[in-house]
Amino acid sequence: MGKPAVILLSGGLDSATVGAIARDEGFTLYALSVDYGQRHRSELEAARQVARWLGVQEHVVLGVDLSQLVTSALTGSCPVPKERLPEEMAEGIPVTYVPARNTVMLSLALGWAEVLGAADLFIGVNAVDYSGYLDCRPEFIAAFTRLANLATKAGVEGSLRFTLHTPLIQWTKARIIRRGTELGVPYERTHSCYDPDANGLSCGQCDACRLRLKGFAEAGLEDPLGYRRAT
Numbered sequence: 001m002g003k004p005a006v007i008l009l010s011g012g013l014d015s016a017t018v019g020a021i022a023r024d025e026g027f028t029l030y031a032l033s034v035d036y037g038q039r040h041r042s043e044l045e046a047a048r049q050v051a052r053w054l055g056v057q058e059h060v061v062l063g064v065d066l067s068q069l070v071t072s073a074l075t076g077s078c079p080v081p082k083e084r085l086p087e088e089m090a091e092g093i094p095v096t097y098v099p100a101r102n103t104v105m106l107s108l109a110l111g112w113a114e115v116l117g118a119a120d121l122f123i124g125v126n127a128v129d130y131s132g133y134l135d136c137r138p139e140f141i142a143a144f145t146r147l148a149n150l151a152t153k154a155g156v157e158g159s160l161r162f163t164l165h166t167p168l169i170q171w172t173k174a175r176i177i178r179r180g181t182e183l184g185v186p187y188e189r190t191h192s193c194y195d196p197d198a199n200g201l202s203c204g205q206c207d208a209c210r211l212r213l214k215g216f217a218e219a220g221l222e223d224p225l226g227y228r229r230a231t
């Protein structure tokens with residue numbers, strides 16, 4: 001068995017690819033998915049399927065209902081924006097931003113990692129496509145790594161030196177998809193849409209769908225997902 005690593009698995013394309021990369025590097029994976037009250041529930045089912053495909057040692061789906069504390073388009077407080085151009089997506093902090101989400105999720109992952117004796121954490125953040133998500137930036141990751149080593153018994157006593165792995169942080173969506181395809185990631189089991197219908201079908205129009213489709217197009221590959229309307 002390889003070294004243990006905790007991975008935050010959302011069920012999306014990025015975290016599935018990160019899982020495949022971590023597995024390829026020989027880590028034994030412990031996957032954490034957070035049910036934070038996201039309106040796109042199909043994401044959690046996708047996370048279960050991806051975890052199964054990755055052959056993780058353990059998959060925990062933890063309920064932390066952030067919608068009781070915060071407002072975001074992703075927790076149903078306002079409509080998900082549609083048909084935005086890449087320039088518009090890159091402007092400012094989007095309404096789909098969930099306050100402090102990555103800080104909350106990484107803290108949960110860190111606690112579990114300390115219990116497991118895992119010094120390595122993987123997260124599929126990306127600073128290229130969503131410049132508005134401040135908790136996806138390298139500065140945030142560096143600060144959280146410092147915090148991880150200050151905030152835990154294992155870090156302070158030196159039994160574990162925590163490292164946050166963010167292999168996708170500077171990759172374009174097309175590069176992520178190409179690498180994932182090489183590693184055999186079953187993208188048909190992943191879920192990206194912020195606003196799927198009752199059957200889990202993706203809308204094809206929200207930022208997440210548009211970036212995903214653009215990524216597949218730029219990679220010269222076909223997105224195996226079904227969409228509500230022709231895209």
Ligand SMILES: [Zn+2]
Nearest residue numbers: 193203206209
């Ligand atoms: Zn969508």
